[in-house]
Amino acid sequence: MARTSAPRPRSAPQTTPDLLDPRVQEVVRKRGFTGFSAAQEQAIPRLLAGENLVLVAPTGTGKTESAMLPVFDRLLKTTGSGFKALYITPLRSLNRDILNRMEWWCRELGLSVGVRHGDTPQNERRKQALNPPDLLITTPESLQALFMGKRLREHLKNVKYVVVDEIHELADSKRGAQLAVALERLAAYAGEFQRIGLSATVGNPDDIGRFLAGHRPFSLVEVPVASSLDIGVLFAGEDFGAQARAVGKCLDSPGSTLVFVNTRVTAEALGHRLYSRGDVEVHHGSLSRDVRVDAEERFRKGEVRTLIATSSMELGIDIGHIEHVVQFGSPRQVSRLVQRVGRAGHRLDAISRGTVLATGFDDLLESLVIARRAKANECERIVPPAGAADVLANQVAAIAVEYGEIEVSRVREMIERSNVFDGCGPLLDDVCRQMAEHRLIRLDGTRIIRTGRARRYLIENLSMIHDEKKMEIFDMVSRRTVGTLDESFVLGWMHTGAVFITKGQLWRVLEIEGTRITVEPATRAKGEVPSWEGEQIPVPFAVAREVGALRRTRAFGRYSDTPAAIAYAERFMGRMDEGNYPVPTDRLVTLENADEGVVCNVCGGHKANEALARALSVLLSARYGTSVGIEVGAYRFLLRLPDNVRALEVQETLAALEPDHLPGILKLALKRTALFKWKLVQVAKKFGAIDADADYERFSIHRLIDLFDGTVIAAEAYRELFSISMDMDAAQEILAAVHDGRIAVATGRLSPLGSDVLSSSRDMIPPPMVDQAVIGTLARRLEKEDVVLFCMNCRKWKSRTVVERVPDKPQCPLCSARLIAALKPWDEDLIPAVKKKNKSEEERAIEVRFLRNANIVLSSGKKAVTALAAKGVGPEVASRILATLSEGDAFYKEILKAERNYVKTHRYW
Structure with missing residues (x-):
């Protein structure tokens, strides 16, 4: 493996362009290139020499052109039909972005390009099958589908170049493992082809190279990001109002700003606070595609100067020049901060300016540590999943469909060429036996034979992304979706x-x-x-340990040059010292008694703490015969315990917990949980043991566990839960350090640090008072409700408006009467019935209801209109609310009571 890295030069030498075909050079000039970036200077010669290569570089360094200019050069000299180059992206939205750029280059160079994903129309697919483009842009899943068509498989035989974009997004997932095997299946058709991976900055680029190339040699080009980053950390205050003002202050600087937040709820809350500025839009995954695209367009055109976004804007969607990136709250991970701040500048040789606004003590220290690690280029490692049994089952079924029948030894050879299934022989045998049991394949001695069921299975399981429905959390008070479960x-x-x-x-x-x-x-x-905490980004072990060390050394000045941030950190530590509370660090675990149970302060990161909390909960539960609830954060976890189990009992249990026993205890802890049942069903579906559309809710958890106990399916369910939800190695490291005395354990009363787990997660938007915040939300919502005003005197005038625009005493502009009914929008269809002279009994009842409504508005004005706009509130309930004569908050509390009652009882009406 070869490696090169260099700083970004200010002016690029002209050697690299001269290596390219004159036709490519001409189009490069036409595109307006004034020079090549460091990434392009280093990558293009190696790619032209035919090397497999991973290019690790920040956003905006021209990675796509680094890969594609040499590919275009070679395509101009390649003859024959079929796909000659594949460009694989993890997201369809990137597909669209890349297609726009590639269409321009290919048009200028006389090459053909096509795109293929799940939504590609049938006529376009047929066209690609009959007349394949030179370059096909696709997703990992659509590549799987290409192997299933006889004609498309023929076209794959001519592939000479494969580019995997945003490879870091795929490498640590089962989608990536599936892609790694697909590339080996492709090599069995096409022979060896050039492999090119484009990656954001990662902590272990060598492993990304091995993931891409398998056992082949590869080169690595790294453009260090640290030299181009300017990151500051400010303390924004603990109060949300102060935090929003701090964001607003950042937006006052000239140029466009991208504000990153960690959750959609925070995006909406900040957007709501800053909306009145008139230059702010919100962008996150829960918004419809049209709304997101509109926000992107308006930002690109300069109609809005600020986008408040979640990770929806992390990948390279082109939204034009960004002057400054603001990260609201800790980004939780170094690679995330680097990726986000890298969006600023977004021009060759530009410095990327970013500001992290910390929102509390943990948040501040974590932000300081992450900023230091980012500037030192210390990104997290990405670990490709090794030996994922359900991916192996999926690919064995795919190979069986492809070949009809094939020797197990040949399948083993093909699969073991990929790095993620190195030495998978015994696992392959177990997987094949399990698949044969479910009639997904037939085993005949040393041969795997296709079954009729295999093709149907593949059509339903092209993707390794597990299907899991998202349940919408709908807040009755704000009438808004506040998240998903x-x-x-x-x-x-x-x-x-x-x-x-x-x-x-x-x-x-x-x-x-x-x-x-x-x-x-x-x-x-x-x-x-x-x-x-479904959207929670886990804080890595290394970051949490360094935060612990920073607490211990209190060397805040070494991490920050902002006096306000240093003063806040020192003030907080002063509170701990004054109260004589021991400070939990990388060398001290503290167990604190609280009303709800015991707070365990461990600087371990989310995944290590998840493992420790689950293990302790199962041991305490068995020992004391009580159920134990857990709540986990990066620096502490809460064990919800009865009054007779306190910190000393937890300390004894922790001391007795052997590191080697942890995996067995966690298997026991998980075995009867809904989480394990769900994971077991997901894996079983990928094995063809359960149909893809089966309703798992009707399965007995005990029957399922008994059915798959001891099988490769159950083993994979545990492997995935341990690798995704927990960090077993880190948890065992902490336990070992506790056992040999490198980490001390102290017990005591609840401290200001420990109480954080009881009051909030750091993404909470803390209101001054819960009731007041709820009432404020309700009042704002009711003001925006649609209402239809209809004159019950002349019965000729009606007006559709919103509550806030209704005058204090509504009046008909035609007859000047004040007998105005305030109707729900769906009542508008009933107005013709009320206007009729000869009414049926049902229509007469509607008229009586409208008159009652109008009389309430006549006597109470806009206050009545507000009450009548509430969910489930008609004239009768509105009369009751108004009869209380309550004002202000008390009035809205009465409406809230009525709405709550409606939600609970409406199904029985």
């Missing part, structure tokens, strides 16, 4: 009346219907409260 969590925990925590807030379930869970904010809860 994974179906597995809902199955395990949710029922009407249940209280759960998400985004640091308590919610009570009012109704579960279809894929919607209607909730209301809950102020208090008793007993075990499940917590859901």
Whole structure:
């Protein structure tokens, strides 16, 4: 393997362009290139020499052209039919972006280009089958589909170049493992082809190279990002109002700004606070594609100067020049900060300016550590999944369909060429036996034979992305979706009346219907409260350990040159010292007694703490015969325990927990959970053991576990849960350090640091008072509700408007009467019935209801209109609300009570 790296030059030498075909040079000039970037200077000669290569470079360094200019050069000299080059992207949205760029280059060079993904129309697919383009842009899943068509397989025989874009996005997932095997299957048809990977900055680029190339030699070109980053960390305050003002101050600087937040809820809350500026738009995955594209277009044209976005804007979607990136709250991971700040500048040789606005003590220290690691180029490692059994089953079925029948030894040879299934012989045998049991393949001695079921299975399982329905959390108060829950969590925990925590807030379930869970904010809860942080970005072990070291050394000045940030950190530590609380660090674990249970302060990161919390919960549960709830963060976890189990009992249990016993205990902890059942079903579907559309809710968990216990399916379910949800190695490292005394353990009372887990997650938008915040949300929502005003005197005038535009005393402009009914929008269709002279009994009842409505508005004016706009509030309920004579917050509390009652009872009406 060869490696090169160099800083970005200010002016590029002219040697590289001269290596390219004159026709390519001409088009490069036409495109307006004034010079080549460091990435292009280093990558193009190696690619022209035919080397397999991974290019690791920041956003905006011309990675796509680094890969494609040499490919275009070679395509101009390649004859024959069939696909000659494949460009594989992880997302369809990138497909569209890349297609626009590639169409321009190919048109200028006289080459053909096509795109193929799940939504590609049938006529376009037929055209590609009959007349394949030189360059095909596709996704990993659509590549799988290409192997299934006889004619398309023939076209694949001519592939000479494969570019995998955003390879870091694929490498640590089962999608990536499936792609790695697909590339080996492609090599069996096409012979050896040139492999090119384009990656953002990662901590282990060598492993990305091995993931791409298998056992072949490859080169690595790294353009260090640190020299082009200018990252500052500011403390924005603990109060959300102060935080929003700090964001606003950043937006006052000239130029365009991209504000990254970690969750959609935060994006909406900040957007709401800053919307009045008139130059801010929100962009996240829950918004429709049209809304997102419109926001991107307006930003690109300069109509809005600021986009508040989640990770939806991390990948290279082109939105034009960005002057400054603001990260609201810790980015949680170094690679995420590098990727996000890299969006700024977005021009060759430009410095990328970024500001992290920290929102609390943990958040500040974590941000300082991550900023230091980013500037030192210390990104996280990406670990490709080794030996994923369900991916292997999927690819064995695909190979069987491709070849009809094939020797097991040949399949082994093909699969073991990929790095993710190195030495998979015994696993392959287990997988094949399991597949034969479910009639996905037939085994005949040393041969694998296709079955009729295999093709149907493949059509349903082209993707290794597990199907999991998202359940919408609908807040009855704001009438808005406040987030989503994974179906597995809902199955395990949710029922009407249940209280759960998400985004640091308590919610009570009012109704579960279809894929919607209607909730209301809950102020208090008793007993075990499940917590859901589905969007939570896990803080890595290394970052959490360094935060612990920073707490221990208190060397804040070495990490920050911002006096306000240093002063806040020192002030917080002063509170700990004054109260004589031991400070949890990388060398001290503290166990603190709280009303809800015991807070375990461990600087381990989310995944290590998840493993430790689950293991302790199962041991304490067995020892004391009580259920133990857990709530996990990067620096602490809460064990919800009865009053007789305190910190000393937890300390004893922790001391007795042997590192080597951890995997076995966690298997025991997971075995009866809804999470394990869900994962078992997902893996079983990928093995063809359960049909893809089977309704798993009707399966008995005990029967499922008994059915697959001891099989390769159950082993894969555990492997995936341990690798995705937990960091077993890091948890064992902490336990070993506790055992040999490198980490001390202290017990005590609840400290200001420990209480953080009880009050909030860091993505919570903390309101001054829960009730006040709820009432404020309700009042704002009612002001925006549509209302139809209709004169019950002349019965000729009607007007559709919103509540906030209704005058205090509505009046008909035609007859000057004030007998105005305030109707819901769907009541508008009933107005013709009220206008009729001869009415049926049903129409007469509608008229009576409208008159009652109008009389309420006559006596109470706009206040009545506001009450009548509420969900489930008609004239009778509105009269009751108005009869209380309540004003201000008390008035809205009465409306809230009525809406809540409606949600709970409407199904019985």
